[in-house]
Amino acid sequence: MSLEKPKLAQVVIPAWMAKLLAQVRETEQEEGTFEIEAEDELPFAQLGSWVALSGVSPRAMALYWFMAMHLNLKRGDRYVWPSKDALAYLMQYSRGDKIDPFLKELVAIGAVIVVSVPDSSGPQKRNVYRLPATPPSGWSGPVSTHDWYADHNVEHPENLGSPSASPIAAPRRPRLSSRTRWAVFARDGYRCLACGTPENLTIDHIEHQSRGGGHEIENLRTLCHSCNSRRGAGALDEVDR
Numbered sequence: 001m002s003l004e005k006p007k008l009a010q011v012v013i014p015a016w017m018a019k020l021l022a023q024v025r026e027t028e029q030e031e032g033t034f035e036i037e038a039e040d041e042l043p044f045a046q047l048g049s050w051v052a053l054s055g056v057s058p059r060a061m062a063l064y065w066f067m068a069m070h071l072n073l074k075r076g077d078r079y080v081w082p083s084k085d086a087l088a089y090l091m092q093y094s095r096g097d098k099i100d101p102f103l104k105e106l107v108a109i110g111a112v113i114v115v116s117v118p119d120s121s122g123p124q125k126r127n128v129y130r131l132p133a134t135p136p137s138g139w140s141g142p143v144s145t146h147d148w149y150a151d152h153n154v155e156h157p158e159n160l161g162s163p164s165a166s167p168i169a170a171p172r173r174p175r176l177s178s179r180t181r182w183a184v185f186a187r188d189g190y191r192c193l194a195c196g197t198p199e200n201l202t203i204d205h206i207e208h209q210s211r212g213g214g215h216e217i218e219n220l221r222t223l224c225h226s227c228n229s230r231r232g233a234g235a236l237d238e239v240d241r
């Protein structure tokens with residue numbers, strides 16, 4: 001069975017929206033290719049399982065859902081621009097800044113990318129949000145329920161009768177738990193320890209796993225994906241303790 005990408009009717013969007021989108025694309029440097037196939041090329045909107053399985057707080061997940069509700073499948077891009085106040089009201093808060101901690105969690109794992117663009121109604125800036133369909137490259141958390149069940153050593157409910165699909169057939173190195181991941185992010189202030197960015201954070205093993213380094217919190221630190229990649233090339237010795 002093959003699922004064809006749905007053919008979508010040509011959409012006419014208002015001029016102000018076209019202008020805003022052009023500004024967003026100009027403001028933002030698009031990331032390159034993702035490592036994992038988009039799972040939302042089905043005919044229906046799907047929320048990324050990897051966000052739900054990432055261990056973000058339930059409120060951050062609710063915020064992600066409310067943001068994703070603004071995705072426009074006909075327009076076909078991944079930009080949404082509800083105001084922070086509107087998102088806060090949807091979350092049953094009275095003020096926009098109440099949702100900042102949850103937004104911070106989503107930004108930290110690359111589930112939401114905040115783009116600041118000029119506001120056509122005045123001199124101020126406004127935020128537009130991009131919700132990538134797939135995890136950022138370098139994502140090491142679970143991306144599917146199969147991963148999650150395997151990590152927790154529980155049989156996936158849909159594995160019955162299909163031994164080849166069993167993810168727990170072969171023992172493997174345990175993945176870093178999401179509890180540990182978030183504890184390290186919180187300890188390090190949700191910032192890359194090398195460059196300070198709050199975006200696309202990853203967990204770095206100070207003593208690399210191939211050299212016997214484990215998942216103890218003392219052996220872990222927060223680096224953004226690009227600093228983590230550079231560190232692999234030996235360019236980050238100043239961060240190494």
Ligand SMILES: [Zn+2]
Binds near residue numbers: 192193194197223
């Ligand atoms: Zn960095």
